[in-house]
Amino acid sequence: MVIPSTASLLKIDSRDAFPYAPSEGIKPLRNKWQELILAKNPSLGSAEYSLPVVTCGVTHGLSTVGYLFIDKTDDIIVSDLYWENYDLVFTAAYGARLKFFNFFKNKSFDIESFKVAVNSVPVGKKFVLLNFPNNPSGYTPTGKEGAEITRVLEETANAGNRLLVLLDDSYFDLVFEGGVMSESLFSSLANCHENLLAIKVDGITKEEYAWGFRVGFITYGIKNGSRALFKALEDKTAGAVRGNISNSPHSSQSIFLQALNSETHDKEKRANKEKIRQRYLRVKMTLDSHPEYLEYFESLPFNSGYFMCVRLKKSDPEKVWKLLLDKYDTGVICFGEKSLFRIAFASTPLDKIEKLFNNIYLACKECSRN
Ligand SMILES: Cc1ncc(COP(=O)(O)O)c(C=O)c1O
Known part of the structure; x- marks a missing residue:
């Protein structure tokens, strides 16, 4: 049938x-x-x-x-x-x-x-x-x-x-x-x-x-x-x-x-993990090379998975979140009551990671001026 x-x-x-x-x-x-x-x-x-x-x-x-x-x-x-x-x-x-x-x-x-x-x-x-x-x-x-x-x-x-x-x-x-x-x-x-x-x-x-x-x-x-x-x-x-x-x-x-059972399965899987690892490393590198970000946000400890979080220090998270969407075309998940943004580094292309954090920085800066 x-x-x-x-x-x-x-x-x-x-x-x-x-x-x-x-x-x-x-x-x-x-x-x-x-x-x-x-x-x-x-x-x-x-x-x-x-x-x-x-x-x-x-x-x-x-x-x-x-x-x-x-x-x-x-x-x-x-x-x-x-x-x-x-x-x-x-x-x-x-x-x-x-x-x-x-x-x-x-x-x-x-x-x-x-x-x-x-x-x-x-x-x-x-x-x-x-x-x-x-x-x-x-x-x-x-x-x-x-x-x-x-x-x-x-x-x-x-x-x-x-x-x-x-x-x-x-x-x-x-x-x-x-x-x-x-x-x-x-x-x-x-x-x-x-x-x-x-x-x-x-x-x-x-x-x-x-x-x-x-x-x-x-x-x-x-x-x-x-x-x-x-x-x-x-x-x-x-x-x-x-x-x-x-x-x-x-x-x-x-x-x-x-x-x-495929001969290439394990290799393909390892390649995907490596791609995510490279994105993870780029996030670490970006944060390390921009100490100025620390005025506005700091990362929580992270070492694995798909995500990491940054805690905003002085800006209103809801306002920054909205500005990021409206002006910077950047989407993050906002946990407003905890002042946290969750960032999905696993699905962010390598060459966009620096920009992503810079956008957060610029949006935080702008919001704290208002
Ligand atoms: C912690 C956690 N558990 C479970 C799930 C759901 O997995 P699935 O798509 O297999 O239902 C997710 C997916 O986002 C998750 O982050």
Whole structure:
């Protein structure tokens, strides 16, 4: 019954695209993604983890975790710099309240603030959401900071709390400095404590430069988790997918799986990462070579991901933002109440980066005169 005018547009077999995929995703892709997670996070070792369950992109993965695990009265502990869509995904949809800890203190991860937030009373269920590389700051903790985060969570679990730690790994691997965590926190959390369920949500959106394909994954890890336990979690998750969207696009899953077999795939992926790294380096260089910018704005620490933030020091961020659009044809995301601009360096051509920051400087200068 496949319509030839549709099928002829695909280079893959119609059988790999037109029928429904299983709710949990196609098995060879789930196996392959697990293999890749283990290869990219070698400290995971040989313990038992769930097979990844396929979702319709990372957002849907996060939402599915909310559907399965969040009760209306729950707080979600998250850094004060966070992807704004969490408000819709978790608060608007499931009634959870976001409870913030400070992301930075003295240009480092604020471990004390994190510790206070996860050890709040009463002891019981705690839902923690961590996103590294972070949107919007572009920060990934150093190896030492990552170890401290794990230690704090382990202590919290030891104190009798039952922890769900959701890792939004959307920007996994886009790390541009040495000394920064190169593995997901899933590596140290998935096998950390029997009171701590680690949930890794990731996808091909950014990791594989396939934004519109809508393929994400949910993977579970818990200390001493048995195959039976993980199978139950996989089935529950597949049930949640079935009850909401039935299943994720079969064509996208098949195309990506086949692309992985291509001899040039890895090289092409490395070339893309290098392009983003060059943009990252150009931002660093631009900021270093213009100390005059510091009168008006300074950057927050950043070492990874797609974005970085600058904090305006004396100009009204909304005014500068509008002037940038109207006069300088420059678009940034403005977090007015925090006096922050988020800058998407990953998608800014190399030769426009200096101009971008100069425009911000000129707009700030102009606004502070008014
Ligand atoms: C932190 C974070 N999580 C999730 C997503 C959504 O990913 P997807 O497009 O796969 O739904 C984004 C995309 O902007 C993001 O920045």
